[in-house]
Amino acid sequence: MKEELTKAVAGACKELFDVDVQIELTRPDEQFGDYATNVALQLGKKLGKNPREIGESLAEKLRQQLADSVSQVSVAGPGFLNIKLTDSALAEQGLAASVSRPQIYKDKVVVAEYSDPSAFKVLHAGHLYTSVVGDAIANLIEAAGGTVHRVNFGGDVGLHVGKTMWAIVRELAGEHPEKLGGIPADSRADWMSARYVEGTNAYEDDESNQAAIAHINKRVYQVVADDDHDSPLGQLYWTCRQWSYDYFDAFYARIGSHFEKYYPESITGPVGVKVVREQLAKGVYEESDGAIVFKGEPYGLHTRVFINSQGLPTYEAKDVGLSMMKWEEYHFDRSIIITDNAQAQYMEVVIKSIEQFAPELARGTTHLTHGRVKLAGGMKMSSRKGNIVRAVDVLEAAYAASKKAGFDNQPAALGAVKYAFIRSRLGSDIVYDPEESVSLEGNSGPYIQYAHARARSILAKTSLQGSTLKQGSTLEVGERSLLRKIGEYPEVFEKATTELMPHHICTYLYELAQAFNRFYEKNRVIDDPREAVRLGLVQAYADTLKDGLGLLGIHAPDKM
């Protein structure tokens, strides 16, 4: 409907004034109409005419052309055009809302990389956030017709592994892989994470430790390069690495995430080194103090090291390797990388360097960044010393709060966390408050889930077969309002997908639930003379809520 209107308005401008203009249709306050446009204002400037007069001629034209779908076109204020749909057109739009999602990624291949945990380390609240948001974005693109490959990247080699392995060897009093058997399966992740903290502290506290850790770090690279599963260090490394992956898998299963591919740095590193060395010869990268760097200054960026003076790839080269591998494996139309915004300027340098030798790859790459998770009410997150909030701590806090709030329901508690994470616009830090997130009142996940369950229970009550709401129906005021809101869904979906901003879905679902409650307060459904029509409304409403929650990765229960 919006598309047809846009075309009609553009056509009218062409016909009457012989100009091509970009038409933007917005959703004004309901009192003004269903759609509005400011073309007349734009044209007024362009043509040097009075915008109101332009508006009047456009309105007249549209009234003639769109008599079937438009009941009113008026000029308001300085020259806004307000367009009101007929009940019939509105009904058609509303009924199709939950199934007519603009296919703006049709036939497109998209690689979505997010979550990115490091092996040997614990998953913290930030991983949970990025995973939830990344899933929602991937869901949006998929629903818009795209083929999405969800991939994960993580550090299974690098200094943090050196630190951890050093501490593991110290804890086991030598390179004794057989002693790993004494660590209970359910505490492996915590055990390794404790070693990482010890290793990090040792590295910072004493220079002699630094040499030892650098040495073991280099040996780990050798273990990986040789695919050495036999030496004591090799056995320690591969066993612990597998523990990490098992732990990640269990966590992702718990939150409903799934990645089709995992790129470990040990794989992308050598690819990156190869590429960086090739491009070193071509002058993209250059040597500096024994390291290989990319100088970003000509582009307003800064210089970063890609291969260090020991000849080992840094994160930069590993990311270059990752980009090349994704490109070769998927030939994507678009690659989306979602990380914490601390990486924003770092990533700019990496992508700028790639742009020098693979411009089409760089052009198709979007780095999307989000803020950090701050916990309301005292739970603090600080890295380094190990007093971080783990991802599971957040889930447990939500679950505990949900029990306190009176519903003992794990899926609802998970939905509450997801909703709380997604509802704010991506970019700034978010404050997570477990109590608020599970609240049954206000803008929360459980509120929307409840709204859905309530609508389904109404539908379950009727003995009528099907609804008579269809194109051609005439509507009462309250019905019209609700239907208008339902009909906005495809537009909100398109906006969220185009901008890669899933929070628009949250905002909309909440407004939709409010619109329904307003309707429901005043209008009876079951045993009302208009029951047959209103059932169609409730159905469309419930389906839209369900679809929206699905995009957010949140279950829409029929009962709560």
Place this chain on the structure above:
RNA sequence: GCCCGUGUAGCUCAGUGGAUUAGAGCGUCUGCCUUCGGAGCAGAAAGUCGUAGGUUCGAAUCCUACCACGGGCACCA
């Protein structure tokens, strides 16, 4: 120091060029009154949209400067 980001009611956030009274939720206060699941509805109080300039017919939204907070700035990830 340079670069990037953020700054909207007591708190948590929408709104990122349009129309009046800048919107929600929580919290505070007042009604409805327990309904087809009230986990609701209606209303009130609460904002110099960080500050000061500028562009525009029109600015929370764009530009400039400044302030505050966060982040980044070579061999960590």
